[in-house]
Amino acid sequence: MPPLRFLALLAGLLASSRAGSTPLVGIVGGRKARPLEFPFLASLQSQGRHFCGGALIHTSFVLTAASCFRNLNPGVATVVLGAYDLRRREPSRQTFSIRSISENRYDPQENLNDLLLLQLEREANLTSNVALLPLPPQNAVVVAGTGCQVAGWGNRRNGGRLSRFPRVVNVTVTPEDQCRPNNLCTGVLTRRGGICHGDGGTPLVCNGLGHGVASFSPNPCGKGPDFFTRVALFREWIDSVLNGPAQGLA
Ligand SMILES: *[C@@H]1O[C@H](CO)[C@@H](O)[C@H](O)[C@H]1NC(C)=O
Ligand SMILES: *[C@@H]1O[C@H](CO)[C@@H](O)[C@H](O)[C@H]1NC(C)=O
Numbered sequence: 001m002p003p004l005r006f007l008a009l010l011a012g013l014l015a016s017s018r019a020g021s022t023p024l025v026g027i028v029g030g031r032k033a034r035p036l037e038f039p040f041l042a043s044l045q046s047q048g049r050h051f052c053g054g055a056l057i058h059t060s061f062v063l064t065a066a067s068c069f070r071n072l073n074p075g076v077a078t079v080v081l082g083a084y085d086l087r088r089r090e091p092s093r094q095t096f097s098i099r100s101i102s103e104n105r106y107d108p109q110e111n112l113n114d115l116l117l118l119q120l121e122r123e124a125n126l127t128s129n130v131a132l133l134p135l136p137p138q139n140a141v142v143v144a145g146t147g148c149q150v151a152g153w154g155n156r157r158n159g160g161r162l163s164r165f166p167r168v169v170n171v172t173v174t175p176e177d178q179c180r181p182n183n184l185c186t187g188v189l190t191r192r193g194g195i196c197h198g199d200g201g202t203p204l205v206c207n208g209l210g211h212g213v214a215s216f217s218p219n220p221c222g223k224g225p226d227f228f229t230r231v232a233l234f235r236e237w238i239d240s241v242l243n244g245p246a247q248g249l250a
Helices: 004-015 231-242
Strands: 025-028 041-046 049-058 061-064 077-081 094-103 116-120 147-152 167-173 183-187 194-198 203-206 209-216 226-230
Touching (some): 041 061, 049 231, 147 194, 226 231
Antiparallel strands (some): 049 061, 147 167, 183 226
């Protein structure tokens, strides 16, 4: 039985999440990631099936997108860390149920504030396969033209299947007039590339910091721009949740 606090949060979340597009899950136009290349990557799974990505940012917390739980009860989801090959039961894996969730004014109509903190039922052990992704300071800016990377197990093309191994693509931050103030947007110059179904919630990494959370893409996969939640707008809120007095017990 999930704790009551959890159910109350969930009722609010589900009540506010009827409209909008389905979460994204996949990488187009990239290459296969190497083992241990992205040890902070989390695979969110339901009944053993990957449905979204996430990033480990604290031994007890994973950052993902609120849109990942539009149609899914977090009580039935598991967080898998240390994964690489989704078809194998790898000994490197650490699997968790979710103790509680925290969101900050997620607006599913406008796809705004699309991020969610998942508190794990217990602490993760940091290993060569499981590591933390550092986040930018509050209000840090990523200028247009910056090169970033996004990795995940999402589809390799529109209408395709999940990828067995994580894939990574280099992307470029677009000018502000192709984006919105609360998002960071990226594209791939000269060819198709970007996030796809199954990549929702996965982090956008710029200069080693988790600056974005994959939120949505208005066009078919790989056509860009891709919209990420701008993590730097939420750094103080994230810290307050990580250090919050309520986090010891649910
Ligand atoms: C972390 O390591 C300890 C000691 O080896 C083990 O008991 C525990 O189950 C591990 N935790 C996870 C999440 O795998
Ligand atoms: C992708 O970016 C990484 C790090 O910024 C760089 O080392 C690598 O050469 C780039 N790969 C391609 C194919 O552009």
